[in-house]
Amino acid sequence: MINIAILGFGTVGSGVYEILKKSPDAIAKKAGDVLNIKYILDIRDFDDHPERELFTKDYNDILNDESVKIVVEVMGGLNPAYDFTKSALLAGKTVVTSNKELVATHGTELIEIAKEKSVNYFFEASVGGGIPIIRPLNQCLAANEIQEINGILNGTTNYILTKMFSEGSTFEDALSEAQALGYAERNPSADVDGHDACRKTAILSSLATGKFVDYNNIPTEGIRNISTTDVLFADKIGYVIKLIGAANIDANGKVSALVAPRLVSKENQLSDVNSVFNAILLKGDSLGDVMFYGRGAGKLPTASAVVADVIDGAKHLNVNKWVIWSAADSDIMANPEDATYKYFVRTQDKSLKDALSGKEIGSLGDEVVFTTEEMKEKDFLLVAKDKCSFIRILA
Numbered sequence: 001m002i003n004i005a006i007l008g009f010g011t012v013g014s015g016v017y018e019i020l021k022k023s024p025d026a027i028a029k030k031a032g033d034v035l036n037i038k039y040i041l042d043i044r045d046f047d048d049h050p051e052r053e054l055f056t057k058d059y060n061d062i063l064n065d066e067s068v069k070i071v072v073e074v075m076g077g078l079n080p081a082y083d084f085t086k087s088a089l090l091a092g093k094t095v096v097t098s099n100k101e102l103v104a105t106h107g108t109e110l111i112e113i114a115k116e117k118s119v120n121y122f123f124e125a126s127v128g129g130g131i132p133i134i135r136p137l138n139q140c141l142a143a144n145e146i147q148e149i150n151g152i153l154n155g156t157t158n159y160i161l162t163k164m165f166s167e168g169s170t171f172e173d174a175l176s177e178a179q180a181l182g183y184a185e186r187n188p189s190a191d192v193d194g195h196d197a198c199r200k201t202a203i204l205s206s207l208a209t210g211k212f213v214d215y216n217n218i219p220t221e222g223i224r225n226i227s228t229t230d231v232l233f234a235d236k237i238g239y240v241i242k243l244i245g246a247a248n249i250d251a252n253g254k255v256s257a258l259v260a261p262r263l264v265s266k267e268n269q270l271s272d273v274n275s276v277f278n279a280i281l282l283k284g285d286s287l288g289d290v291m292f293y294g295r296g297a298g299k300l301p302t303a304s305a306v307v308a309d310v311i312d313g314a315k316h317l318n319v320n321k322w323v324i325w326s327a328a329d330s331d332i333m334a335n336p337e338d339a340t341y342k343y344f345v346r347t348q349d350k351s352l353k354d355a356l357s358g359k360e361i362g363s364l365g366d367e368v369v370f371t372t373e374e375m376k377e378k379d380f381l382l383v384a385k386d387k388c389s390f391i392r393i394l395a
């Protein structure tokens with residue numbers, strides 16, 4: 001029997017409990033041993049829970065119990081998750097997490113401690129909810145240099161964009177629904193302003209390059225400014241609007257990354273990814289394009305990835321599964337202003353269209369709407385900054 005502890009009994013933690021309890025025999029067969037939940041840590045009381053004796057508010061109960069081999073950290077946030085994770089790894093316990101903020105911030109250190117202690121720090125659920133993407137990047141795609149990542153990485157914003165623009169919901173109603181369904185972060189600004197997608201882009205970029213990519217260095221824009229007018233004009237020229245986490249990695253390993261709303265061609269597979277679904281489109285030098293698609297948030301989809309990590313952890317107790325993710329090169333990031341994009345522009349400044357050699361799509365009231373050819377961000381901003389609203393087009 002392998003004892004495990006769950007830290008945090010919120011949406012994901014209760015999902016992990018539910019999956020482990022649903023078919024323990026099937027899971028034991030896959031894990032090679034019975035998985036027993038010995039503790040659940042939460043600051044709240046669960047007096048009505050049928051297994052209320054499992055609950056503790058004292059993390060030391062778990063840390064000091066040598067029989068606990070796997071700790072499931074699904075609390076979210078940096079503190080106390082960082083201290084709990086670090087001390088568990090140092091105590092020789094494997095840690096499984098869905099906490100993208102923690103992985104994106106302290107991943108380098110925690111992965112290194114796991115290596116030193118011959119245990120594992122697994123984080124499949126940190127990107128794409130239930131979609132297998134971390135293990136494929138580490139294992140199945142290991143023969144490839146990853147050249148491009150384009151992902152719809154945040155279920156809440158994709159849900160909001162889909163509800164607003166396909167079903168006519170208001171932003172507020174769509175966000176409330178996403179919160180009620182357990183998709184949104186505690187502070188939904190993390191979703192809406194792109195920070196959650198940014199951390200996930202940083203995790204994928206770190207795995208793709210083998211070097212820590214700091215999310216603080218990824219330019220990030222959210223979806224608050226996207227309007228129905230943008231969506232209608234985009235539709236007219238064969239595009240939809242999606243929040244995309246993107247990273248291009250050049251032959252020298254330099255990363256050009258951006259998290260922002262993008263016009264996505266209806267011919268691009270990402271354009272059909274709706275509601276809470278996420279998708280990650282990767283380009284490897286040998287494989288070419290490959291896409292991973294599934295539910296990017298929610299209780300059971302996310303818990304499904306967590307439990308898969310628990311099973312892998314059970315099969316590899318005291319054996320570190322190597323992850324290449326070392327400290328950053330100081331100059332790993334390319335200058336964002338050197339990136340090139342085509343732009344979709346709306347402006348009242350009619351001279352801008354000619355200045356940017358724009359191709360007009362139409363006009364609305366005082367505004368002209370046009371697209372540009374591909375140009376360097378720095379050249380675009382030099383002419384257009386503060387004179388228009390713009391959305392970059394995904395090539």
Ligand code: HSE
Pocket residue numbers: 126128129153154155156157183184185191196296297298
């Ligand atoms: N708030 C996140 C999302 C949860 O909406 O995608 C899953 O990471």
